[in-house]
Amino acid sequence: MIDCLVRKLEQHKHLSREDQQVLLHAPWQVRSFGPRIDILREAERPVTVALLVEGFACRYKLLDNGKRQILCFHVAGDMIDLHAFLLEEMDHSVATLTPVRVAFLPHGKFAEIMDAHPRLARALWRDMAVETAVLREWLAGIGRRSAYGRISHLFCEVLVKLRAAGAANEQTCDLPLTQAELGDALGLSAVHVNRVLQQLRREGVITLKGATLNVKDWERLKEAGGFDAAYLHVPPATEPESLSPA
Amino acid sequence: MIDCLVRKLEQHKHLSREDQQVLLHAPWQVRSFGPRIDILREAERPVTVALLVEGFACRYKLLDNGKRQILCFHVAGDMIDLHAFLLEEMDHSVATLTPVRVAFLPHGKFAEIMDAHPRLARALWRDMAVETAVLREWLAGIGRRSAYGRISHLFCEVLVKLRAAGAANEQTCDLPLTQAELGDALGLSAVHVNRVLQQLRREGVITLKGATLNVKDWERLKEAGGFDAAYLHVPPATEPESLSPA
DNA sequence: CGTCGTATTGAATGGGTTCAAGTAGCGTGG
DNA sequence: CCACGCTACTTGAACCCATTCAATACGACG
Numbered sequence: 001m002i003d004c005l006v007r008k009l010e011q012h013k014h015l016s017r018e019d020q021q022v023l024l025h026a027p028w029q030v031r032s033f034g035p036r037i038d039i040l041r042e043a044e045r046p047v048t049v050a051l052l053v054e055g056f057a058c059r060y061k062l063l064d065n066g067k068r069q070i071l072c073f074h075v076a077g078d079m080i081d082l083h084a085f086l087l088e089e090m091d092h093s094v095a096t097l098t099p100v101r102v103a104f105l106p107h108g109k110f111a112e113i114m115d116a117h118p119r120l121a122r123a124l125w126r127d128m129a130v131e132t133a134v135l136r137e138w139l140a141g142i143g144r145r146s147a148y149g150r151i152s153h154l155f156c157e158v159l160v161k162l163r164a165a166g167a168a169n170e171q172t173c174d175l176p177l178t179q180a181e182l183g184d185a186l187g188l189s190a191v192h193v194n195r196v197l198q199q200l201r202r203e204g205v206i207t208l209k210g211a212t213l214n215v216k217d218w219e220r221l222k223e224a225g226g227f228d229a230a231y232l233h234v235p236p237a238t239e240p241e242s243l244s245p246a
Numbered sequence: 247m248i249d250c251l252v253r254k255l256e257q258h259k260h261l262s263r264e265d266q267q268v269l270l271h272a273p274w275q276v277r278s279f280g281p282r283i284d285i286l287r288e289a290e291r292p293v294t295v296a297l298l299v300e301g302f303a304c305r306y307k308l309l310d311n312g313k314r315q316i317l318c319f320h321v322a323g324d325m326i327d328l329h330a331f332l333l334e335e336m337d338h339s340v341a342t343l344t345p346v347r348v349a350f351l352p353h354g355k356f357a358e359i360m361d362a363h364p365r366l367a368r369a370l371w372r373d374m375a376v377e378t379a380v381l382r383e384w385l386a387g388i389g390r391r392s393a394y395g396r397i398s399h400l401f402c403e404v405l406v407k408l409r410a411a412g413a414a415n416e417q418t419c420d421l422p423l424t425q426a427e428l429g430d431a432l433g434l435s436a437v438h439v440n441r442v443l444q445q446l447r448r449e450g451v452i453t454l455k456g457a458t459l460n461v462k463d464w465e466r467l468k469e470a471g472g473f474d475a476a477y478l479h480v481p482p483a484t485e486p487e488s489l490s491p492a
Numbered sequence: 493c494g495t496c497g498t499a500t501t502g503a504a505t506g507g508g509t510t511c512a513a514g515t516a517g518c519g520t521g522g
Numbered sequence: 523c524c525a526c527g528c529t530a531c532t533t534g535a536a537c538c539c540a541t542t543c544a545a546t547a548c549g550a551c552g
Contacts, residue, residue: 043476061386064472065395069386086368086375091477092382115364122332122360125371129332132378135385136338140307140315142389143433147508149311178530187389189509194532226310230289231337393540424498435541440500 001053002028002103004077008165009123011235019120022113028103033096039080040094046084048104052076055100056176060184061092070185072135073097073158075165082128085110098176130233137231142187145226150186151196153225155206157232159215164234175213200224247299248274248349250323254411255369257481265366268359274349279342285326286340292330294350298322301346302422306430307338316431318381319343319404321411328374331356344422376479383477388433391472396432397442399471401452403478405461410480421459446470 002024009015030053033039039057040046052074059071059080071092074080084090085107114121134157141150158175162168179197180190188196200206205221207214215221248270255261276299279285285303286292298320305317305326317338320326330336331353360367380403387396404421408414425443426436434442446452451467453460461467 059382061382063386063390065391067390069389071382071385083375083379086372087379087479089476089479091379091479114368118361118364118367121364121367121371125367125374126332128371128374128378129329132374132381133329133333133337135378135381136305136307136317139317139381139385139388140309142385143315144309144313145311180530190530191510191532192508195508198532228310230335233333233335233337426498436498437500437542438540441540444500 001030002026002051004053005051005079008077009120009127011164012126012233013123015123016119019117019123022117023120026105026109026113028105030101030103032099032101035096035098037096038093039096039100039102040084040090042090042093044084044090045088046081046090046107048106049082049085049110050080050094051103051105052078052080053101053103056097056174057094057100058097058181058185059092059094068184069187070181072131072138073185075162075167077165078131079124079127082124097181133231133233147186147188147192147196148199149225150188151182151193151200151225152205152221153227154182154186155213155215156222156225156227156229158213160229160232160234164232171215171218173213174211175208176211247276248272248297250299251297251325254323255366255373257410258372258479259369261369262365265363265369268363269366272351272355272359274351276347276349278347279345281342281344283342284339285342285346285348286330286336288336288339290330290336291334292327292336292353294352295328295331295356296326297349297351298324298326299347299349302343302420303340303346304343304427304431305338305340314430315433316427318377318384319431321408321413323411324377325370325373328370343427379477379479393432393434393438393442394445395471396434397428397439397446397471398451398467399473400428400432401459401461402468402471402473402475404459406475406478406480410478417461417464419459420457421454422457 006015006020006023028051029048039050042061054076057074057078057080059074061069061071063069074094080094080102081090114124137157141153145153155175159168159171159173162173167173177185178190179193182188183190183193186193197208201208203220205215205217205224207216221227252261252266252269274297275294285296288307300322303320303324303326305320307315307317309315320340326340326348327336360370383403387399391399401421405414405417405419408419413419423431424436425439428434429436429439432439443454447454449466451461451463451470453462467473
């Protein structure tokens, strides 16, 4: 169960048997949550670290003007509150999208492991750096791309990330988001998301039905979003270069 | 010289004498750069870590549509390429704004220090988490705030950050940015930045002349930007709550 | 004193929002 | 099994914030 984390960390660098064991056998406590539920709220001070082991979640911020910005999406294997471990207080919230299961581990225990296993600490640190790299790409996209480009880019990102996590095939993956949520993630209104989606469908680039995204023309989508997977820092083998060009 | 880093790290938690010494006496190599120069470019693979010891710099991304997005600003005491240490390859560029001095340390040496001094590693890790927190706030601002709000918010942030770094007084600080650069940071056109600045001046909220920002009405600016300093995770004492309310 | 970069101004355009109404899909209870 | 009600999705029209283009002013500096 915890091995979704081990698997992810190992994608980049092999972990020693000991490092793996210490993670797997730590006293994690697993809890389940329904969909669209806050797991952590801004200004909270968690006493545990949390690992998403199943389902989809997202970070978000509520602004004083009543609007919401989704900051990133999380899938199984992601640590969702390392920030609070390092900074004490949450400066944003984390909510579920689908039903999820989350494994918790007390800060003290986690700190012990980190201090005693620098390799493991480094791997988690690196993982956080990847998350930050994605955040930077989002910033660039929201700041400087058109709605059409942003949506295309997000779809590229999701497909590559889920393929790397082994949770998607060639051109299809889960995307359990309403159009309003897509808007909140991309800095757009739900109405405009709707119109752009229709355009993408009309052009035969994608299909989006229920919670399933189907990329029918990868090259076109990539082009539309100006997508270059480098910032995701996934092993090249897992990139979908091999997708049917039409 | 390197103590700008030590000072920053100590703001949060005291470092042992040994931790301090190991940082201060590492074999740093200092180099100077002129203004508006790239220090690191996207796709590069640096073999050192870099610490900004004097001047202002920024990260940025160039998009395929020719536009630029500035991702964050850096001041003395900031590590500017920990990402490349963790991820190998730069996924964005770092450029100077003013003339700067940068201290370099080989990755190998840095890795040794990190592995041998978990406390120090944790402090740097924490520092990176703060940078990420700021990035999230930028994302929320660009995604969901008006131009007027974004500019106000940025000015609040800069003032608080520089005050915390001891590089600003009550209401005045350096801001060595052209309006075009402000636009690139905020996802706005230079023309519109200009118009909003004039409005802020007209309203008597700020003054911005050359490279100097003067906040004449902190409360008003804070209100306009919906600013709440929590995300900066600076010690409360350094926040400018005490500013003249008019 | 000319020149180059930065700041300023005006007018026209447009991408995206907002508001409002209508439709489709789906689980629930009668 | 159907009516109900919810939520998500869709569509149209009016509006507006911000962009773009283009011209002008300013100011520092050689």
